[in-house]
Each structure stands twice: as C-alpha cells, then as structure tokens.
Amino acid sequence: MFMPARVRVFTHCFSSLLAPYSSSSSSLCSLHFSRPFTTSISQSASPNVSATKTPKISVSDTTKFATNILFIPPGIEPNEVTDGMILTGSNIVLGPYAGDSKVKEVQFIGSSSRPKDCPKDDRPEFAMLGRSNVGKSSLINSLVRKKEVALTSKKPGKTQLINHFLVNRSWYLVDLPGYGFANAPESARMDWSSFTKGYFLNRESLVCVLLLVDASVPPQKIDLDCANWLGRNNIPMTIVFTKCDKMKNSKGKRPDENIKSFQELIKENYKIHPPWIMTSSATGLGRDELLLHMSQLRNYWDN
Ligand SMILES: Nc1nc2c(ncn2[C@@H]2O[C@H](COP(=O)(O)OP(=O)(O)OP(=O)(O)O)[C@@H](O)[C@H]2O)c(=O)[nH]1
Ligand SMILES: [Mg+2]
Numbered sequence: 001m002f003m004p005a006r007v008r009v010f011t012h013c014f015s016s017l018l019a020p021y022s023s024s025s026s027s028l029c030s031l032h033f034s035r036p037f038t039t040s041i042s043q044s045a046s047p048n049v050s051a052t053k054t055p056k057i058s059v060s061d062t063t064k065f066a067t068n069i070l071f072i073p074p075g076i077e078p079n080e081v082t083d084g085m086i087l088t089g090s091n092i093v094l095g096p097y098a099g100d101s102k103v104k105e106v107q108f109i110g111s112s113s114r115p116k117d118c119p120k121d122d123r124p125e126f127a128m129l130g131r132s133n134v135g136k137s138s139l140i141n142s143l144v145r146k147k148e149v150a151l152t153s154k155k156p157g158k159t160q161l162i163n164h165f166l167v168n169r170s171w172y173l174v175d176l177p178g179y180g181f182a183n184a185p186e187s188a189r190m191d192w193s194s195f196t197k198g199y200f201l202n203r204e205s206l207v208c209v210l211l212l213v214d215a216s217v218p219p220q221k222i223d224l225d226c227a228n229w230l231g232r233n234n235i236p237m238t239i240v241f242t243k244c245d246k247m248k249n250s251k252g253k254r255p256d257e258n259i260k261s262f263q264e265l266i267k268e269n270y271k272i273h274p275p276w277i278m279t280s281s282a283t284g285l286g287r288d289e290l291l292l293h294m295s296q297l298r299n300y301w302d303n
Helices: 004-009 025-028 062-070 136-144 190-201 221-232 255-267 287-303
Strands: 107-112 127-131 164-168 171-175 206-212 235-244 276-278
Touching: 004 025, 062 287, 127 190, 127 221, 127 235, 136 164, 136 171, 136 206, 136 235, 136 287, 206 287, 221 235, 221 255, 235 255, 235 287, 255 276, 276 287
Parallel strands: 127 171, 127 206, 206 235, 235 276
Antiparallel strands: 107 164, 164 171
C-alpha cells in the first residue's frame, strides 16, 4: 500500500486511547494512525551522510530515565543512545543522518494564497506553524541569520500568505499565517482551517511541521488542539518552544516550567514523545541544534 514517506517515518505514534477530543476539527481525524517510526525504519537503510559511530559509553541515570521521552531518529537503537548524543535544550538525539547544517544562502521564492499555488519542485520543506505572534517569521530570520528575510511585527497577523524561502538551493523554509489572533484586529483574522489545513494535508514534500509554542506563557488550549490535530492526521511535527529568553518574567511561571507543563499534557496523547527544542530568536538559543535536527530529518527524507 502506498504511504507517503513522512507518514512511514516521522510521525510519533499518536495514541488512539485519547481523552475525548474537543476540537471542532475532529471530523478531519478519520485517517489511520501510524505505527511508531522506530519500527517502520528499513533495517537495510544506510545513511547517505558521513557519520562517525559514537563509541558506546555509559548512559547516565538521567538519560536512562528519559529514554522513553527522547526522540530517537532513524539509524539508532534506543540502547545505543548516550548523553552526548542529545542536543542541548531538547529531547532530540542526533543520529547518523545528521549532516551539514550550515545555511549558505537563502532566496525568497514567492507567496501563495492557495496551497495549490505553492512551488511544485518537490524539494523537502519545513513549515512554521503556531499562534500569531509566537515568532514564526523571527525564527526563520534567526535560522538563516538575516534580519528581514521574513517580515515580523509586534502586531499579530503580519504573515498572511504561504511564503517559501529556498535555503542552499535545496530545501524550503515555509512561513505561514498564525492561528489564534487573540489580540489581532478583526481585519487580520482569517479562516485558518480552510487555508492552512489544506496545505498540511496535501503537501507531499512536507518533511516536518515546526509547531512553535510560546514558552513565556502557560500551555494554551489552542496549541494543544493543534498538536493533537497534527498527530491525528499523521503529520510529523517538532515542537519548537520560542521566546525562551524571557526568563525574567516576574509574574507567572518561567519558560522551563511552562515547557514542562506543556510536555505533561502532550505526553497523555503520544506513546512516543515528539521531538521538542528550546529556542530564542533574540539570543540565538537552539538555532544550531534545530538546524542539525532538520538536517537529519532532511537527509533521511532524501535517502
Ligand atoms: N523576546 C523575544 N521576542 C521574540 C522572539 N521571537 C519573536 N519575538 C517577537 O515577537 C513578535 C512577533 O514575532 P513574529 O516573528 O512576527 O511572529 P509571527 O509568529 O511570525 O506572527 P504572525 O506573522 O502575526 O503570525 C515580534 O515583536 C518579535 O520581535 C524571541 O525568541 N524572543
Ligand atoms: Mg509572521
């Protein structure tokens, strides 16, 4: 049976034993659930990037404890994981598919108002998804180290179209309109469900969705609903916590506490925890690590 590569490999075993799902999008969730990606990897697959085999050294108690919530990429067995293979500020294990993650050039290719108008060249792509103002466009600028490749604003609703940015002439970063719009003017609201959902459900070249979650606020229902919707539709995601520099927040909880709460809520729905990483576009935190993670997803995809 034909199954897109992304479904075979990178979905995170969304549990069918879910607590009742309250989102109005539940009618879209009739697709089958995938098996854990770790069991669907071909044993004969060989990495197409050079990688030094990490010597087996003892695994700390922390790692042993965390193994069931680590993201273990293709090419590695859970018992091969050592502390040094886990990317800082994340649950992501770096595997043999990780390769050159340097951004040498970036080109803005164009904006599309409909998913069917997006580039048709099948290059692998990563899409930024998240509430309006969470920092999607800023993260693109941070990843490519350019200030205004993607336009940002303090006001929510800045990005209104599907914007494709070609990196190193070989893969795309895709900036998308945000959902939520809690503080946005009425004119900036849009029908996220018909516009952006169509993109996620039909884009064959989508390697992974980067689901951006603001770490400076407690978990929001709309973000959890979004994560659940992606899981139910077998769309692979990496949770990217943004604004982790906002540590001096005197009111409310700190980013690390908010991240922990979000993880706890996500854990209920995923048998295998999706990859997550802490970032800040203001300080560059997590930038290199996220690029490395994307390189391993991309290289496996290309394989
Ligand atoms: N402190 C801090 N501020 C950030 C960070 N990322 C983004 N911001 C700020 O958050 C605001 C929104 O950033 P954008 O990148 O435009 O957010 P967006 O998600 O693209 O928003 P929409 O296009 O409206 O959906 C801007 O004022 C950014 O400077 C971050 O990591 N730390
Ligand atoms: Mg934007």
